[in-house]
Amino acid sequence: MLKRVGECIQCGECCKSVNINVVRDITLRQHGNMEELKRYLSYRGIQVVGEDVEKNLLFYTINIPCSQLGPDNECLVHNSPEKPLICHRYPWAKDDIAECSYTFEPATPFLSFNE
Numbered sequence: 001m002l003k004r005v006g007e008c009i010q011c012g013e014c015c016k017s018v019n020i021n022v023v024r025d026i027t028l029r030q031h032g033n034m035e036e037l038k039r040y041l042s043y044r045g046i047q048v049v050g051e052d053v054e055k056n057l058l059f060y061t062i063n064i065p066c067s068q069l070g071p072d073n074e075c076l077v078h079n080s081p082e083k084p085l086i087c088h089r090y091p092w093a094k095d096d097i098a099e100c101s102y103t104f105e106p107a108t109p110f111l112s113f114n115e
Helices: 024-031 034-042 085-089
Strands: 002-005 018-023 046-052 057-062 103-106
Touching (some): 018 024, 024 034, 024 057
Antiparallel strands (some): 002 103, 018 057, 046 057
């Protein structure tokens, strides 16, 4: 298991699109196959950007920036209670955003009371 290390430098890259995870087997059953799904979604501006067969997930992205992303890529609600929980938690795993300042390292396992 990995833990996130570092601080957000407000590069804004994670705020330039909406990322969605969906259940893979149900979605492919509805659309017939991956090619049909990709065609259907592409007509709506949605891209399939990955999948995790083991976890039964598909990953979508929609290029719609957050309305709270300022002109210098700063989050306008960064240090306020208005910032959504998902934004506080993101990223929870290594992402493909080169500008992101977060890194991930192995988490230290919990010690038992007997140690």
